[in-house]
Amino acid sequence: MAFRRLFQALNLLPKTLAALGLLALPLGLPSVANEVGVYSGRHYNSDQQLYKQFTAKTGIKVKLLEAKDDALIERLRSEGDKSPADVLVLVDAARLDRAADLGLFQRTRSFQLLRDVPLDLRDPKGRWYGLTRRLRVVVVNPKLVNPAKITTYADLANPQLKGKLCLRDRKSVYNQSLVADQLILRGTGLTTKWVQGMTANVTQPYFTSDTPLIRAIGKGQCGVGLVNTYYVARMLNGESGAADRALASQLKVIFPKPAHVNITGAGVTRYAKNPEAALKLIEFLASPTGGRGYAEANNEYPLKGYGDNATLKRFGPFKGDGVSAQQLGAKNSAAIKLMDVSGWK
Amino acid sequence: MLRRTLASQRSFLGVGVLLVSLLALLPLGALLLVASRSGWAGLLALGPSGGEQIQNTLLLLVGVGVLGACLGTANGWLTARCHFPGRRWLQIAQLLPLAIPSYLLAATLVDLGSRVGWRVHGLAWAVLVLSLSTYSYVFLLSTECFGLSGARLQDASRSLGVGPWGCFWRVALPMAVPAIGAGVALAGMEVVNEFGAVQLLGVPTLSAGILDRWQGDGDIEGAIGLALVTMVIVVGLVVAERGFRRRSRLWSAGQESAPASRWPLEGWRQGLAQFCALLPPLASLGFPLLWVGISWGQLPLESTEDLVSLSLHTFALALAATAITVAAALVLAVAKRWLPNPWLRAISFGAGMGYAIPGTVLALAFLLLGGGLGLAPLALLVWGYGDRFLAVAKGGLDAALERIPPSVDESAASLGSPWFEVLRRIHLPLLRGPLLVAALLVFVDTVKELPLTFALRPFDYDTLAVRVYQYASDERVGAALVPAVVIMGLGLVAALAVVPSLENGDRSPTD
Numbered sequence: 001m002a003f004r005r006l007f008q009a010l011n012l013l014p015k016t017l018a019a020l021g022l023l024a025l026p027l028g029l030p031s032v033a034n035e036v037g038v039y040s041g042r043h044y045n046s047d048q049q050l051y052k053q054f055t056a057k058t059g060i061k062v063k064l065l066e067a068k069d070d071a072l073i074e075r076l077r078s079e080g081d082k083s084p085a086d087v088l089v090l091v092d093a094a095r096l097d098r099a100a101d102l103g104l105f106q107r108t109r110s111f112q113l114l115r116d117v118p119l120d121l122r123d124p125k126g127r128w129y130g131l132t133r134r135l136r137v138v139v140v141n142p143k144l145v146n147p148a149k150i151t152t153y154a155d156l157a158n159p160q161l162k163g164k165l166c167l168r169d170r171k172s173v174y175n176q177s178l179v180a181d182q183l184i185l186r187g188t189g190l191t192t193k194w195v196q197g198m199t200a201n202v203t204q205p206y207f208t209s210d211t212p213l214i215r216a217i218g219k220g221q222c223g224v225g226l227v228n229t230y231y232v233a234r235m236l237n238g239e240s241g242a243a244d245r246a247l248a249s250q251l252k253v254i255f256p257k258p259a260h261v262n263i264t265g266a267g268v269t270r271y272a273k274n275p276e277a278a279l280k281l282i283e284f285l286a287s288p289t290g291g292r293g294y295a296e297a298n299n300e301y302p303l304k305g306y307g308d309n310a311t312l313k314r315f316g317p318f319k320g321d322g323v324s325a326q327q328l329g330a331k332n333s334a335a336i337k338l339m340d341v342s343g344w345k
Numbered sequence: 346m347l348r349r350t351l352a353s354q355r356s357f358l359g360v361g362v363l364l365v366s367l368l369a370l371l372p373l374g375a376l377l378l379v380a381s382r383s384g385w386a387g388l389l390a391l392g393p394s395g396g397e398q399i400q401n402t403l404l405l406l407v408g409v410g411v412l413g414a415c416l417g418t419a420n421g422w423l424t425a426r427c428h429f430p431g432r433r434w435l436q437i438a439q440l441l442p443l444a445i446p447s448y449l450l451a452a453t454l455v456d457l458g459s460r461v462g463w464r465v466h467g468l469a470w471a472v473l474v475l476s477l478s479t480y481s482y483v484f485l486l487s488t489e490c491f492g493l494s495g496a497r498l499q500d501a502s503r504s505l506g507v508g509p510w511g512c513f514w515r516v517a518l519p520m521a522v523p524a525i526g527a528g529v530a531l532a533g534m535e536v537v538n539e540f541g542a543v544q545l546l547g548v549p550t551l552s553a554g555i556l557d558r559w560q561g562d563g564d565i566e567g568a569i570g571l572a573l574v575t576m577v578i579v580v581g582l583v584v585a586e587r588g589f590r591r592r593s594r595l596w597s598a599g600q601e602s603a604p605a606s607r608w609p610l611e612g613w614r615q616g617l618a619q620f621c622a623l624l625p626p627l628a629s630l631g632f633p634l635l636w637v638g639i640s641w642g643q644l645p646l647e648s649t650e651d652l653v654s655l656s657l658h659t660f661a662l663a664l665a666a667t668a669i670t671v672a673a674a675l676v677l678a679v680a681k682r683w684l685p686n687p688w689l690r691a692i693s694f695g696a697g698m699g700y701a702i703p704g705t706v707l708a709l710a711f712l713l714l715g716g717g718l719g720l721a722p723l724a725l726l727v728w729g730y731g732d733r734f735l736a737v738a739k740g741g742l743d744a745a746l747e748r749i750p751p752s753v754d755e756s757a758a759s760l761g762s763p764w765f766e767v768l769r770r771i772h773l774p775l776l777r778g779p780l781l782v783a784a785l786l787v788f789v790d791t792v793k794e795l796p797l798t799f800a801l802r803p804f805d806y807d808t809l810a811v812r813v814y815q816y817a818s819d820e821r822v823g824a825a826l827v828p829a830v831v832i833m834g835l836g837l838v839a840a841l842a843v844v845p846s847l848e849n850g851d852r853s854p855t856d
Contacts, residue, residue: 043815043819063804063805065805066807066815067799068799070556071800074709075712078713079715171544171557205466205467205547208466209455209820211820215462216462219462221462234821240823241639
């Protein structure tokens with residue numbers, strides 16, 4: 001009996017298919033004038049609030065598609081001029097630069113963006129603009145490693161840290177950008193020596209994410225490591241429980257002097273159907289109001305100053321090394337090669 | 346009149362096979378086109394880490410194959426043919442691990458481990474995680490065989506004085522080898538395709554390598570080269586599975602058999618059986634739930650509105666994909682029986698290859714196709730699911746159809762029934778269990794599917810799996826668990842829908 005029902009269901013299949021096709025049709029149509037399609041590599045629920053604010057302010061609706069950055073780049077690439085995306089938001093300068101190299105962005109000019117986004121945090125050709133800042137810093141367990149001994153990234157290659165340094169693997173684009181940053185500042189020779197020195201200090205398997213790395217430092221399995229500030233901030237905020245908060249508050253965050261600054265950024269896509277609205281959205285996100293929301297969502301730093309995030313204020317001030325986001329992207333593949341041959345797993 | 350003439354010829358079936366195969370093979374064609382456009386020279390260079398990736402993939406396959414086969418077969422036998430308290434619940438519980446995405450399990454283990462100061466890392470953990478999340482394939486296919494098809498022979502052997510162990514080793518297991526083989530092959534394909542969990546556990550495999558090459562380095566030729574190696578491995582799996590099946594070809598008309606009674610277990614045997622059946626679902630379900638338990642109160646809540654829309658999207662997509670995939674698999678499986686044309690067989694064999702292509706590469710193929718055909722994203726997505734999971738549905742159906750003796754078809758045909766009458770009145774009723782199992786597998790797989798959904802979904806159309814992965818990959822396991830619990834719920838509902846069909850042996854044969 002039950003089987004007959006299944007058979008009837010199979011008979012209904014063509015109709016179901018047709019209905020599905022109809023359902024899908026409107027979604028395939030190009031966007032209308034007061035809509036803007038956003039492909040975003042970020043995924044924070046509070047981003048949605050920000051887009052709603054934008055809609056309330058301008059009347060422009062935001063359609064959103066969030067995925068991993070690299071996947072978005074590939075999707076945009078293969079969609080070509082049929083892409084429904086007007087804005088592409090990516091995390092990490094190297095990816096922004098790669099998307100620009102692939103011709104996925106168009107050049108834009110906006111006085112507001114020139115005013116709000118510092119020179120080193122945007123593309124000189126105006127293809128993409130930084131929206132928030134994120135820093136890769138040193139985290140130390142003071143019981144195992146004397147924080148005073150570490151003032152620069154170079155100090156991590158000190159042989160005294162043998163067996164105490166823990167690192168995330170080289171697949172992490174954050175690590176790639178850090179090495180690119182050092183390549184620009186210190187040249188190939190010194191950077192190679194630095195990476196070799198660090199990998200000689202690493203005795204544990206490389207980590208695949210930052211949070212477990214921070215916990216390992218807190219538990220004393222490692223003495224020191226490299227992580228992004230917002231992972232520590234999340235733990236301090238108690239987002240992953242009281243135990244993590246207690247653990248993170250024992251640790252010392254050190255901003256190397258000078259510190260490597262990375263960005264989240266966005267640009268108008270090459271084949272945007274609604275480039276004016278797209279630019280308006282980017283202007284909103286880069287403005288002090290919008291930008292604060294974007295940075296706050298993930299405990300990142302705004303484009304200028306330190307913001308008013310209480311947890312970030314605990315870390316104190318830092319000084320950026322002045323390497324522009326665009327340069328980081330240009331050196332990315334050289335950095336990956338260097339890490340590969342120098343034993344960064 | 347016309348209908349009868351058309352149908353009595355088997356041309357409809359042939360056209361169906363060609364259509365299904367064309368749809369399934371089109372994306373492969375698109376890929377080959379890209380490969381040929383960029384020249385074939387780069388394909389054979391595996392790169393510096395290619396060897397390690399191949400080695401890891403093979404080790405994982407062997408490890409998961411052995412562990413998964415043991416877990417699946419043991420529990421399939423225990424819950425189908427033995428009697429002990431809690432058996433029914435434990436039988437349903439075996440299906441729960443299917444509903445837990447392996448990347449979520451890996452992420453929770455890594456996270457929990459780092460809280461207590463353990464490093465969850467490396468090959469052994471990867472084998473464990475992937476075995477837990479795939480042994481249900483073996484369980485499902487083998488228990489169906491132990492419980493229904495082999496019941497009569499088992500009873501016969503029992504009446505001849507064979508004990509439970511003898512019955513298992515000498516009667517039931519040899520009969521179940523095709524089903525177990527099909528299950529292990531499915532698990533193997535899942536392992537080859539996995540990238541989230543292995544990346545989190547620091548085990549570089551081929552699929553992770555493909556993703557790196559393609560999206561990280563922008564090296565499409567290198568990616569396709571690795572994809573070809575992967576396809577060779579999967580073709581090897583499929584061929585091995587067929588070899589198994591051929592060696593133990595046995596026919597039985599399944600549900601006609603009278604209900605067989607189970608072996609009662611007592612004392613320590615009972616406890617051992619309960620432990621054995623409880624451990625795997627407890628491990629795969631327990632760790633995420635343990636996580637929820639520890640951090641109760643800090644679980645960030647998704648808005649209800651959001652959760653409902655995510656669930657509806659997921660459910661609608663999975664339902665559409667299931668209907669289409671099972672129907673297509675049925676066409677291929679039935680055609681194989683009626684049309685002995687070697688060309689058609691070769692084509693329909695190729696049609697199942699979508700499963701062999703890593704999801705990310707398949708997604709690329711569909712993006713290329715979608716651009717050319719101007720198809721709506723959702724239609725493209727459902728097509729993609731169908732292509733990817735055709736083999737999942739087809740494997741079980743093929744194995745089940747092979748157990749129906751050809752003499753049944755022959756007698757029906759000699760009485761003047763055309764193929765669709767035989768299908769409707771004989772095959773489909775006998776295939777009810779396997780069809781439902783196939784539907785369940787495709788449904789659950791679609792609910793968990795990532796790479797295609799990521800690449801092809803339209804604006805504002807997230808699914809539960811997408812949300813879970815985004816949170817987990819952003820190291821926010823807590824936020825990932827809320828949608829994950831809904832996935833488990835959907836999986837549980839689907840499992841509950843299938844279990845009665847595994848239990849036919851208990852009921853009267855007229856059902």
